[in-house]
Amino acid sequence: MTAAATAFAQAAQERQAELDELRRAARALADRFDAAYWRACDKDATYPWDFVRAFAAAGWLGLLVPEAYGGMGLGVTEAAVLLHEIGASGAGMSGASAIHFYVFPPQPLLRHGSEAMKRRWLPALARGELLMAFGVTEPTAGSDTSRIRTRARKQGDRWIVDGQKVWTTNAQHAQKILLLARTSPRDAQRPLDGMTLFFADLDRRRCDVRAIDKLGRAAVDSNEVFIDGLEVAEEDVVGEVGRGFEYLVDGLNPERIVLGMEGVGIGRAALGHAARYAQQRIVFDRPIGQNQAVAHPLAECWLRLEAAEAIALKAAALFDAGRPCGAEANAAKYLGAEAGWAACDQAMQTFGGFGYSKAYPIERLWREVRLLRLAPISQEMVLNFIAAKCLGLPKSY
Numbered sequence: 001m002t003a004a005a006t007a008f009a010q011a012a013q014e015r016q017a018e019l020d021e022l023r024r025a026a027r028a029l030a031d032r033f034d035a036a037y038w039r040a041c042d043k044d045a046t047y048p049w050d051f052v053r054a055f056a057a058a059g060w061l062g063l064l065v066p067e068a069y070g071g072m073g074l075g076v077t078e079a080a081v082l083l084h085e086i087g088a089s090g091a092g093m094s095g096a097s098a099i100h101f102y103v104f105p106p107q108p109l110l111r112h113g114s115e116a117m118k119r120r121w122l123p124a125l126a127r128g129e130l131l132m133a134f135g136v137t138e139p140t141a142g143s144d145t146s147r148i149r150t151r152a153r154k155q156g157d158r159w160i161v162d163g164q165k166v167w168t169t170n171a172q173h174a175q176k177i178l179l180l181a182r183t184s185p186r187d188a189q190r191p192l193d194g195m196t197l198f199f200a201d202l203d204r205r206r207c208d209v210r211a212i213d214k215l216g217r218a219a220v221d222s223n224e225v226f227i228d229g230l231e232v233a234e235e236d237v238v239g240e241v242g243r244g245f246e247y248l249v250d251g252l253n254p255e256r257i258v259l260g261m262e263g264v265g266i267g268r269a270a271l272g273h274a275a276r277y278a279q280q281r282i283v284f285d286r287p288i289g290q291n292q293a294v295a296h297p298l299a300e301c302w303l304r305l306e307a308a309e310a311i312a313l314k315a316a317a318l319f320d321a322g323r324p325c326g327a328e329a330n331a332a333k334y335l336g337a338e339a340g341w342a343a344c345d346q347a348m349q350t351f352g353g354f355g356y357s358k359a360y361p362i363e364r365l366w367r368e369v370r371l372l373r374l375a376p377i378s379q380e381m382v383l384n385f386i387a388a389k390c391l392g393l394p395k396s397y
């Protein structure tokens with residue numbers, strides 16, 4: 001080996017050792033919260049505060065926040081590994097979303113916020129002292145964000161916001177909301193211009209927050225938010241007026257990579273349960289896992305999870321190296337969601353009737369992982385992106 005090749009191999013080994021250490025530390029912390037904890041959070045729809053506080057105390061919430069603002073200043077690869085371990089611990093989307101919401105929604109502030117905004121809010125977010133919500137989706141616009149109707153108008157030195165958001169995670173407890181609103185009318189030539197991001201106080205006198213009763217992830221609330229005359233100070237505008245959508249798009253690739261890894265982790269948790277059950281459950285005088293009808297689909301899930309992880313880590317490495325990664329990041333989200341869902345669904349099948357019982361964690365993981373195929377972007381929208389950007393087909397969105 002040449003000296004350059006040796007140095008390269010050594011650097012790769014050191015990097016691997018660093019990630020393994022991170023993986024072990026994150027998993028040890030996540031493992032302190034067992035299936036009974038998550039079952040209770042799900043049953044009673046209680047926010048997993050103890051879990052969040054444990055990750056805050058270890059500094060993980062500020063993973064992507066630069067050290068100058070009280071964070072760890074790490075990269076997307078580390079975030080992907082962290083969220084994978086949370087998923088793989090059995091925390092499901094209840095745990096993954098609770099941590100995810102400290103790591104990704106603040107990204108527009110970090111990249112485009114004023115210095116004063118960053119100094120004021122990022123350290124509090126990194127310490128877990130500030131909970132934020134993310135208000136983009138609206139009932140009548142759906143995936144076509146250019147159609148949002150929430151509006152902000154300038155009145156003196158303040159902005160006044162009126163409108164409605166839906167599916168707003170965390171709005172039951174959040175102190176702040178990153179809110180996308182139209183600040184100039186939709187222009188058919190440039191439909192995504194003219195929207196602005198506000199880091200607004202979630203003032204309950206002006207925002208009526210109503211929880212949505214939903215299929216899974218009851219621990220982390222989702223809400224309708226009716227906004228009537230919410231006042232936002234000029235200093236709470238993120239970046240430039242009219243460029244809010246552009247700022248959101250900026251942070252999509254890293255988020256998609258990490259969402260893919262959440263799916264992989266949750267799929268692995270379910271697959272682990274299924275494999276153990278298939279060894280122990282005796283029917284017709286043999287372990288059910290001896291039947292290839294049971295074993296092969298589980299083996300296939302294993303393969304799919306490995307492949308999804310590989311593309312996610314590739315995308316993360318590209319992003320961290322400052323290289324384009326749009327196709328890989330979207331592939332990571334799509335394949336991680338599919339592989340996670342397939343593994344949870346196959347685990348349900350492996351458990352037979354007992355998969356339907358809440359005594360086992362499988363049904364919760366199955367309900368929760370389904371979300372990744374729908375949100376924050378649907379699988380169809382990912383395929384639209386790949387068709388247009390990678391295959392040159394006409395844009396359909």
Ligand SMILES: Cc1cc2nc3c(=O)[nH]c(=O)nc-3n(C[C@H](O)[C@H](O)[C@H](O)COP(=O)(O)OP(=O)(O)OC[C@H]3O[C@@H](n4cnc5c(N)ncnc54)[C@H](O)[C@@H]3O)c2cc1C
Pocket residue numbers: 133134135136137141142143144166167168169170214217222371374375376377378379380381384396397
């Ligand atoms: C639990 C949960 C939490 C969420 N948290 C948040 C949050 O915190 N903040 C926030 O802003 N949003 C949040 N969302 C909203 C989420 O991002 C949206 O639900 C998602 O983007 C899909 O939008 P929609 O539900 O309006 O679906 P629609 O846009 O109405 O789409 C419906 C179906 O049609 C398909 N479709 C639409 N257009 C096309 C097309 N051109 N080509 C192919 N297929 C198409 C979609 O893929 C989908 O399958 C959350 C959603 C859920 C379920």
